[in-house]
Amino acid sequence: MCTAQEDSSPQGEMYFILTEKSSFGTKNSLQAGTLCCISEEDYLQNVSNETLCPLPLKVTLLEGLNADVQRTVDVNSLQPLRKEQAALLLAVPDVVMRLNYFLQRTTLDNALQARVGQQVLVQLDQKRVPGTIRYIGKIQNCIHLASVYFGVELQGPGEGRGRTDGSYGGTRHFKCDKKCGLFLPFHKLQFVNAGDRQQKKEMKQCKDALPVKPGDKVGFYLCETLHQGTALIISKEGSQWIVEVSPDEGPKDDLVKIPMDAIIKEELLSTVLESDCSLEQSFAIYDEKDARDQDVSSARPSALGVNSMVQIFLNKGSPVSGIIRWIGTLPTSNSLMAGVELDEDKGVTDGSLFGKQYFSCPPQRGIFVKLQCCQPDVRFQSEASTLRPELGLPSCSGLEHSEVLENSPPLRNGLAENVLHGRMKGIQGHCNSCYIDAALFSLFSCTSVLDSMLFKPSQPPDDHIQMILRNEIVNPLRRRGFVSAKSVMKLRHQLTEESQCPSFSTAEKDPEEFLNLIMHHILRIEPLLKLQSRGQKEQECYCYQIFIEKQEELVLPDVQQLLEHSFLSADLKLLEIPSCFIIQMPRFGKEYKMFNKITPSLELDITDLLFDSPRECIICGDLATQECPECFRDKTFAAAGLKQYCDQCSAQTHMHYRRKMHKLQKLKCPVEFQMSTRHRGSSRVPRETMELFAVLCIETSHYVSFVKYGPEKEHWMFFDSMADRHGDENGYNIPTVTLCPEVAKYLESPVAELAVQRPREMDGVAKRLFCDAYMYLYQSRKMALYK
Template sequence: MTTAVIPTSPPPAQGDGNFYYILTDEFPYGSKLFQAGHMCFISERSYMHFISSDTAPKSHLRVTMLQDNSTVTVSVEVLQPLKDREPGFLLAIGNQRERLNCFLERQGLEAAMEAKLGQQVVVNPDLQHFPGIIRYIGRITQATWSPLSPTFFGVELQGDGESRGHSDGSFHGIEYFKCRQNCGIFLPFNKIQFVPGLDSDRMKQEPKPDATRVDPVKVGDAVGFYLDEILTKGLAVGVYKEGNQWFVRVCSEEEGTTDSFRDIPMDSVVKEGLLSPVFEPVGCPGFQKELTRERSQNGDEWESGHPSLDVNSLVQIPLDKGNQVSGTIRWVGNLPKTTHKMAGVELDEDKGITDGEWQGVRYFQCPPKRGIFVKLQSCQPDMRFQCSSSPSLDSSSFNELDSPQVLDNCPPLRDHEAVHILKGQMRGIQGHCNSCYMDVALFSLFSCTSVLDSMLFKPPPMSDRNVQKILRDEIVTPLRRSGFVTAQSVMRLRQQLTEKGQCSSFTTSEKDPEEFLNLIMHHVLGIEPLLRLQSRGRKEQDCYCYQIFMDKQEDLVVPNVQQLVERSFLSSDLKLVEIPSCFIIQMPRFGKEYKMFSKIIPSLELDITDLLLDSPRECSVCGDVATQECSECFKDRTFAMTGLKQYCNSCCRQVHSHYQRKAHRPTKLHVPDEFPGTSQLGSQRVPREKMELFAVLCIETSHYVSFVKYGPEKENWMFFDSMADRHGAETGYNIPTVTLCPEVAKYLELPVAVLAMEQPRDMEGVAKRLFCDAYMYMYQSKKMALYK
């Protein structure tokens, strides 16, 4: 491992003459432990003096922590420089882990850097989304000892957000902007979604109510407009005048994201409250006209409805080219003053206008804004999920399954956004014909992390670009944008892999995740190996997944992943040549039935410091820089069960002076020349290299499922099963489901002895699957992902 060195060219200084940094990993210093996400600074003068000094070690930098104004010496390996106004925006985020995530993922931070006064935004302070306008950008607090103040956004709430704020634009008696009482709010940028700014000439005029309009549209109003004679609903996020015509900027529901907008002439927009309550069955001529054109070619069959449709049938209701709504028929019959047979449909999304009641009579029950009444002849079987009974799944089976490809780059889903988009039935990746191994691997790697997004963008060989295009545009992007991927999209990828691989059964047979990952990463896309390993005195080995090999350990009843990895590396005499950005670990097991351990405890963090080759390590006894390692001490029960055993020269002599350990043969460690001992750094300790767990793949009776960590809190776990349920028999389709499983946190906090006594059948929810059926753990280093 190469030790980082301070660059000779300084990072950009702020206006106060300081250079600011963020810690990308936790860093111990004496009795203190600074978590990843903490921020620090050094003055420009001190920095330049430090660089010009010939005596100071350039692998460490002496900085002042913004947390408590303490001065510490920090390894440059855990420091990332901040530029421009980034320090102020990031400091406003109180949670260090969330702060680091925002820095690494960049999209929100860059939008905040470009934000301007008067810009339309959507804020989500309490898991609710309200429109607003930026009225202030700057500091609202000032620490007496800190050179930097956090930068907040002052937002005037509009529409449904009015009276949901906390001020009138003032904070602690100081006025920063003016608005009505409880219509103002101050937020960090991570609580804001930035609407693309309107042109400056559009911003010059505020809309004035027209005396000829009964109800002018205002920002925040729920509105509807016709697009190719089809009624579309959305939220008004901006109103402006261009020339002599007024326009409304609408975030339309059909787009499925708050980042897509349409500019509609105000004359073509109507407030939701003015929409006809009988729009669904007979009140929308454009809607029915489109259906009539579409169905008139199909003969009399559609007059009474599709012969296979009845209550509980899953249906689609086409609108215009490519636009449609989907749901489940809950009622079929005749409504007053209608001549056609009608269907009451519960929609999959809040795009209806009823809860199952029509003109004061209840026909079925569903959540508000989920119900709709349409002619039965307007419904057709939901072809998104229909699968051929043939296991070969001929391409003609999916002719109507094609979903539009989304060609832009969508970031991974995190926190509340992940819950909003991914949770529920028909969410995740739809399974079909033994595809669960691939479904869970793709969901785990791409839903809530970007650690392997290089697979989507790094140019592959010309002959394999179609594989990358399918993976990026038909699987990952739809998953992150709408939360669902059809079985047909995955089947196209499987067909491509069958052509590229040595095996002709990728479209039909059961496989294992590592077989799929090795094929697509190495043989098809040709990305660099995730792991570089070396055994003592031997040539380096490259691989993408690491299989734990070990003998049965009688002293390990309920091991954790940290213990298993350390013992496997020790028994194979292996070291990591460099810190991996992604570490995929297969648990010790034989086939799919035999498990070496009845339970395995997930290690939320994997400490790989002592697994690195030629990296500084810490003495297990005194904390000084270690110079010798003893593999025989690792097995000594006198010492802790976790952690390889290495010592400084003094402690090594003392430990091995005991008669039971005199026969041990310690081996010498290589200490980088750039890394000094404790005597030179005072209380400086060896920095720990840790990776965080982001997904676990599990298997039971040949079926794979996965757990994904979608946020920083201990309860932020979701469970994915691509074949959780099924509709119909042989000619039916699988229903993928994503559920939240906060109960996992309860068991992770139990003492090992208590967890060992837990009966799997008595464990709450799906926790049993995580602890008893783990097959593959996935860890990431966000710091290293910046470079790979």
């Protein structure tokens, strides 16, 4: 990027502008506004501060045909200029206009502070169009002083109306598309946001987040009449953002100031013009009075109210959807208005208008529309007319009310099959929600291990999130077997506010992001895992990510093997038995998997993973006193299980020449256990195990889950929140829960047979469980009683 260049003028010169017409000592008078210079030495020799009478002073003219010509002028008619001022003024050809800009100073001062990259407006064909400064400096050489011009790249409606690609006189000063550049004197520009640099920086940061940018085609209306134009200037007056718009009709130089809240964005403009609801019907009419709220419950169409999920049909086939956050009237309109938080960044406000906050939502998500233009979002309807019998969908009976205040236990065995199995069962997906749908279904449908999240005493402002989770998701799931998408979307909107991350309500996330947010930051439940690496500080977490190097010998590993390898490589131990153990598999992103298949371990033995806990000698079964990490990798021993020994067995094992150099680690055993073994005459160590209750899987960026709903080996069900769909863009997803007893057949298959089993030939959905596992969820029923 180019900046101002140095000219070749002599050093030590002083610059002046004539503020009066001068004809001193010459027949040809000089006009006011003429620029000239003189050497500092000559000036000091000829001017005496004590002299009151006008003195003749010989100066050198700087412009046009008279450049480098010397003339005599009245010294009292001269006003001194800084070199930078003179270079800018020299680019203004008309001397009268030049003098005016010198006397007014504002535009000249703004030009002096201008920087490359700054936004400006350019006068072009009687209209102002937006542009960006790409170059400041001379475009031709001069003996004394070169004029300074601004190289501007035209944007928006000015594109293609320039005269250059950034070149002048065969020299490339900046780069832009053909006919998108101009070289202009400062008076042809309107400098936007000139002034304090820090203020400009802050304003730019704020503007980058605004929904409307200079050059955008926008809509607005005055006196209830639709107008269109181009946004030129965006500024802030107090706490209110103002857009100065050049209307397509009317006086060309008149800019109309419109509050940002009342501007319709370019992508919505065409749909507004063609919609059944006119702009007058669709968008609020604003003025500076306070809005008048009123009780409008009797006048609401379609029984819509606050928190209703709605669609706004600005054009046929092109609706925007959202949730009503506010209902009332606005200053100059008697119509009932709705403040809607949109699902996407297609709004113009954060719920405020003229400095008054009507509701709260992320920036660019809020919009005010007439309530009559809102329609219930058919994707979330549970009425019989919406759920078509030919699709096998249930009637609306029992589904009208999303809240269930009566707490329900998890579903097990036959009851789980009766309540959960079928179409339009489980949790309805919408807008990239599969990560949260699968996680919630896995955690709460058939187990109570994390019900503390639902009933743990919580304090404002987070208690409402717990109530949504308990009364609008978990209880309806356990009682009716169905949760509407609007309940999950309501939870996601609250998570968005708590995390200040707008993508939580629209973007695809990973389950661990959701779990960490709601468990740690919102509900603040005690960490599920407490870990310690030898000699290191205690670590706490909610999910454990397995990290291991590729093990060639692990052709078809199970979860037990992967967990032991990971703990051993990181030298980790569990400080206590967890009630819930959430384990993420060794995969990176949604594509790369370290293993083609992983066998679910229905029972996870964590006895040897506990810190300072009694352990059993793998040879004789007595109390172990030493552990050998290197024996863990010795192929002579069993593939699974950490290797620990009593003193006698350790000595015998390490007599072998290949194991003599192994480094043993001393094990500690609680004194209480040693005393109890002496009392009962046995040193047998009790095993601490956890049972698998759910598995989250991912394939092609879509999360699903398997849930173990009973004790029998066939008691598996498969859940997909978006298994089917009714309708196209304006339709809704059909969540489905299917029974998958075929999983048991593969869990019982020999490892060698399962390793060569082709995934596409596996029955039912079993392939998803073995090939696409992302996260395993284990529970300890014993510890769940205490945590």
